Amino acid sequence: MKMVGLIGGMSWESSAEYYRLLNQGVRDRWGPTASARCLLWSFDFAEIERLQHAGDWDALTEGMIDAARRLEDAGADLLLICTNTMHRTAPAIEAAVGIPLLHIADPTAAAIRAAGLSRVGLLGTAFTMKQDFYRGRLRDRHGLEVIVPPTEDRATVHRIIYDELIAGIVSPASRDAYRAVIARLVAAGAQAIILGCTEIMLLLDAQDSAVPLFDTTALHARAAIDAALA
Template sequence: MDGQATIGLIGGMSWESSAHYYRLINETVRARRGPTASARCLMWSFDFSEIEALQHAGRWGDLADRLADAGKALERGGADFLVLCTNTMHRLAGELQAAVDLPLLHIADPTGQAIVGAGLRKVGLLGTAFTMEHAFYRGRLEERFGLEVAVPGEADRALVHRVIYEELVAGMVRDESRQAYREVIARLVEDGAEGIILGCTEIMLLVGQADSPVPVFDTTTLHALAAVDRALA
């Protein structure tokens, strides 16, 4: 063994972003270790249609059971730590962690570290309605990193959520939706946001730094890079 830890990826939520995780992780390992190097990893990939239906039905207990099963399968397969390739399902991070003996690399932590490292205090959060409207994500950033996390107004939250579930998870990237997101970002900046968190792993498919007047924090990339750091540590 060469000392590289095995990453256990829980993906398929959606596979569009999970594919970017896989690419980013392997590109980074290759850049750090040489042209033929790649990551040692396992992936459990869900059928997102089933996950999405349970989310919108509010059946979080059933979702916790599914995450636990995935985590246990990766543990049996030899994973050394887990990466849950989605922001929304971190609502159940505690339940997943309790089900396995492996550490979970929480997506909010590398994001918070990057924001603090940039010297920012107030940030705007884009994500699914579940992520924007519940405390599991914002609360971790506020409590662990001392950040002030703002979310868009009600109409803007509905727009951001709709584009994620009706377009991005289906691989559709539309110019009109990009412009709509730019306008949401601009309103957050007008309200004092010093940075913008792309707090859904699909949003990076639609907007990036060029679409924002303030620094953008892409949770997909930050999480993937943190996974490589841990695997190669």
């Protein structure tokens, strides 16, 4: 079994879910006493959040590269960034280490393509929804048409992530707000919805949408299990 290096703490709520999914998946495949070989570098998300909203992506990239190198030096065979937004730094990380980085968008896109779908709505932080580092990969590498919510809905989705979900707060009112955003994306032609923030799975499940939901956290973890056990 390969050693999985996890760059986490962004937030720890979703990193804990990664740890659960990895271990549960290995146990399901290899038996009741089996568990995942993994290393976790966990950031203080308060520092990450401050730099994100200050737009200091150079400092963020330096920190992510440092974490990746530490995991490589500790014996990781492959890397996961346990957050969608910080995949903005993925190209720099790939250039700085000698082990593969499993990009969260790739298993997500593969699952969407396997379902025969091509036009998807994207929920995530404002950075993920507005900037091209994520949408562009889905479009250019996988041929997906990506629809994002309008400005007001993007603000709502982003606020709930940072004010509630990263603190483990799951509110029925926020679930209703997300349901409304999803309904508008479906009305705009989305055949499916990408839960493009690793905390959104804390709030939503299949019954909250008229079209399929693709949980990037679960899909990323499953791909990591496949790679580790190959």
